């Protein structure tokens with residue numbers, strides 16, 4: 001897929017077929033995340049890739065909006081060390097957002113669907129993922145082949161109008 005098509009085709013998908021995501025595709029998607037930019041190139045992230053069905057089911061309970069993780073072919077847990085201060089905490093959120101976008105667009109490029117999930121129950125996420133002390137898992141990214149319809153560029157996305165969002169030169 002062209003980059004422009006991947007950007008327009010990506011959407012949150014929360015239902016997946018039973019088809020696995022191949023190791024080669026997973027590695028491409030993870031490599032895209034690894035290449036994401038970050039503040040001062042600190043690269044605060046680790047990616048824990050979960051494909052075990054029981055673990056996926058347990059991860060799906062960490063937030064009421066994480067149910068789709070259970071049926072995903074694979075879920076990438078974004079993990080980082082506890083930030084030292086507020087400034088680092090803000091930068092971490094920004095950088096994890098960039099990682100997420102890279103991962104999701106690389107997946108869309110391969111016709112693989114993705115869905116964000118926040119994490120509320122950190123203790124359960126840490127237990128399932130076996131995280132070392134002093135680490136947290138702010139987000140999960142579920143991956144799989146879409147059960148509803150293939151990813152195709154969306155002509156009319158559910159977004160605020162361009163004119164409302166974009167300001168040229170001054171507000």
Ligand SMILES: Cc1cc2nc3c(=O)[nH]c(=O)nc-3n(C[C@H](O)[C@H](O)[C@H](O)COP(=O)(O)O)c2cc1C
Pocket residue numbers: 010011012013014063065066115116117118119
């Ligand atoms: C920071 C963030 C957290 C999100 N958390 C969840 C979540 O916990 N569960 C979920 O189903 N979707 C989650 N989403 C997906 C958004 O609801 C979705 O991106 C938004 O509605 C736009 O839809 P689209 O991604 O299909 O374009 C999250 C998205 C972001 C950016």
